[in-house]
Amino acid sequence: MCGSLWGRTMAEQRRRWDRFEVMIEVRITTVVHGEQKTYNGQVCDLSKGGLRLLMTQWLEPGTNLQLEFLLPYHSAELSLRGVVRSRNGFSHGVEFVAPTGQEQKVIERTCDVFALLQ
Numbered sequence: 001m002c003g004s005l006w007g008r009t010m011a012e013q014r015r016r017w018d019r020f021e022v023m024i025e026v027r028i029t030t031v032v033h034g035e036q037k038t039y040n041g042q043v044c045d046l047s048k049g050g051l052r053l054l055m056t057q058w059l060e061p062g063t064n065l066q067l068e069f070l071l072p073y074h075s076a077e078l079s080l081r082g083v084v085r086s087r088n089g090f091s092h093g094v095e096f097v098a099p100t101g102q103e104q105k106v107i108e109r110t111c112d113v114f115a116l117l118q
Helices: 101-117
Strands: 018-032 036-045 049-055 063-069 078-088 091-095
Touching: 018 101, 036 101, 049 078, 063 091, 078 101
Parallel strands: none
Antiparallel strands: 018 036, 018 063, 036 049, 049 091, 063 078, 078 091
16 A cells, blocks of 8 residues: 555645656665665655655665666666655655756656656
8 A cells, every 4th residue: 555545644645746656666775884785675656756665674764875766668777866754664755865957857757647647
């Protein structure tokens, strides 16, 4: 129940950007206890400002990440920085950090396509 509104508070339902349910494999790199670690996970929803990440490792809010994934309708893999803003079990809310203009354009176009497909 990754992207469902079921069980969310009204504050959680009001967001800056629309979220779109997806299932995209993602490679996550971060530093844990001074050691670089790489994990695999799933993006389960995407917005113009961030994503919801499912992974078996618990990451604390404030953790900086490097995210690598391929968006639908694009041939080039994105490599973005993000920061964990929230965690609920194995579900992590991640905000994108300083994407380049081109990266932001790719994310926005993808979300625009998702909006048309709804």
